[in-house]
Amino acid sequence: MARTAEYPREPPRRRSRRSKLIVTAVIVVLTLILGVIAADRVVDFTTEQKIASSLEPYGEADVNVEGFPVLTQMAGGTLDTVRVTADQAQYENVDFTDVDAELFDVPVDTSRPIGTVEASAVIPLSTIDSLATEHASLPEGMSFTTIDGGLFLKGSLLGQELLIGIDPQAQSRQVVVNATTIKLGSAEVDIDSLPSFLTSSISDIVIDLDFLPAGLELTDIKATDTGLEISLHGTGVSLN
Structure with missing residues (x-):
């Protein structure tokens, strides 16, 4: 009886297990979020490259798809905002320089017209x-x-x-x-x-x-x- 009083039994460490579960859950959620972000960036890059390639007949352009996430924009069939810049471009055999264009409501289906365009260029x-x-x-x-x-x-x-x-x-x-x-x-x-x-x-x-x-x-x-x-x-x- 004296030893029992001197060395009492420790209660189960439930808090420690609960903390481990919480940490594990947080890690899983963060991993999923990072995975979605990484996938979105891949789609973003691929989309920008595709748009740039479609513009090659007019010149070498830099394309930036703005807004996040791009995945949901693609799923909806329309990109919110696309910015296109080019040092030199040619359209219908007419030369332009310093092209800067913002395209709004850009359809994924390129056969459809672009919603709105605001642009500047030098002739x-x-x-x-x-x-x-x-x-x-x-x-x-x-x-x-x-x-x-x-x-x-x-x-x-x-x-x-x-x-x-x-x-x-x-x-x-x-x-x-x-x-x-x-x-x-x-x-x-x-x-x-x-x-x-x-x-x-x-x-x-x-x-x-x-x-x-x-x-x-x-x-x-x-x-x-x-x-x-x-x-x-x-x-x-x-x-x-």
Whole structure:
């Protein structure tokens, strides 16, 4: 009896077993979560590569499928947001640079149109010249150039450099350019001070952009050092 009092029996360690079960359950849950995340990232990467491959005819693009999880988006048949960027691209034999596009509600079935597109790109000066030659009537010997953030038509007259200041405007699927100033050598003249028969050939020059994907329209346009930066918006846009 004395030994029993001196060395009492220890109760079963139920708490220890319960703690082990909880830890095991947590590890299992974390493993499952990590597995789902890993699978989602694999699908994400595969989807981005597939989209990039489908865009190869237009140029080398970087594609980022945004939002999580991608698995549920794929199961629903529509990707929430896809961002596409490219240093250079070509569409309908027209060159673009610095392409940055955000696509919303992108269908997994590529035969269906994209919900909404917000994009920007630069049309190089050489491309503007080609488009103007093809879709408008430029004065002979004139070409587009940019100076200090402004767009100009450049040529020569009477042995002196001729610069015609241009104000580009975005109108739906057209670029409309109007002359604002004329500079011949060191002399500059406001276009409004000249009679219309002298300025008719450099006013309301329309560059048609009907080659753009159906559903896209111009929302803004501005001159840069390398060309014209255009902003685009559209709904129900299809590249087919």
